[in-house]
Amino acid sequence: MVRSEFYVDIEYPSQLVWRFINEVKNLTQWQSGIVGVSATDGMHEGSQLIITYGKQGSGLVIHMEITRNDGVKTMCARSLSGPVTFELGYNLSEIKGGTRVLFRNHIHTEALYHDAEEALQTVSDVRYRAELLRLKEVLESSDVPNLR
Numbered sequence: 001m002v003r004s005e006f007y008v009d010i011e012y013p014s015q016l017v018w019r020f021i022n023e024v025k026n027l028t029q030w031q032s033g034i035v036g037v038s039a040t041d042g043m044h045e046g047s048q049l050i051i052t053y054g055k056q057g058s059g060l061v062i063h064m065e066i067t068r069n070d071g072v073k074t075m076c077a078r079s080l081s082g083p084v085t086f087e088l089g090y091n092l093s094e095i096k097g098g099t100r101v102l103f104r105n106h107i108h109t110e111a112l113y114h115d116a117e118e119a120l121q122t123v124s125d126v127r128y129r130a131e132l133l134r135l136k137e138v139l140e141s142s143d144v145p146n147l148r
Contacts, residue, residue, distance in 0.1 A: 001106055001107065001108055001109055001117075002105075002106070002107040002109055002117060002120050002121045002124055003104075003105070003106050003107075004103070004104070004105045004107075004121075004124050004125055004128050005102070005103070005104045005105075006102075006103050006125075006128055006129050006132055007100055007101060007102040007103065007132070008100070008101050008132040008133060008135065008136045009095055009097075009098060009099070009100050009101075009136075010098050010099050010100075010101060010135070010136045010139050010140060011097055011098040011140055012098050012099055012139045012140060013098070013099065014073070014092050014093070014094050014098075014099040016139075017092060017099045017101060017139060018072065018073065018092055020138075020139060021043075021075070021090060021101075021135070022042070022043040022069070022075065023042075023043070024037055024038075024039045024042055024043060024049070025037075027051070029134075029138050030131060030134045030135040030138050031131050031134075032127060032130065032131055032134070033053040033054060033059075034051055034052070034053055035052050035053065035054060035059060036050075036051070036052035037049060037050070037051045037052070038050050043066055043069055043075060044066060044069055045066050045067065045068055045069045046065070046066065047065070047066045048063065048064070048065050048066075048080065049063070049064050049065070049066070049077070050062070050063050051064065060082070060083065061082065062079060062081075062082040063079070063080040063081040063082060064077050064078060064079050064080055064082075065077060065078055065080055067087075068089075072092075073091060073092040073093065074089065074090070074091050074092075075089065075090045076088065076089040076090075077089075084107050084108070084109075085107070085108040086105060086106060086107045086108065087105070087106050088103070088104065088105040088106075089103070089104045089105075090102070090103055091104075101132060101135065103128055103131075103132055105124065105128060107120065107124060
């Protein structure tokens with residue numbers, strides 16, 4: 001199993017960080033490679049998302065479900081189909097001057113990717129760290145619509 005855990009401190013109020021990461025349309029602004037996303041009920045618990053990475057129509061498609069969303073600080077999801085199975089979660093906490101965003105991801109490698117676990121760990125770590133830093137950059141910029 002590949003496990004990743006990273007956090008980033010963002011100089012932005014937690015309720016606004018929460019609102020931003022809970023908008024389906026915002027995923028493309030800070031998560032790498034997403035070219036399409038749709039959801040049955042936004043980011044609410046029970047909602048199913050279809051996320052396309054790469055070229056529209058011919059890229060990698062992940063079908064996932066929001067398994068927990070407390071509406072304040074914690075959101076979790078799991079894959080329903082795609083080349084890998086995983087569970088992920090975001091947890092927000094208030095810190096002096098802003099918000100800490102903690103991200104956790106567990107990728108199951110028992111079948112297809114077991115022999116490539118070390119490489120998958122490295123790629124995952126680089127990607128998730130970069131995405132959290134991109135989230136920080138987007139939110140701390142003055143270009144975020146409807147949040148300032």
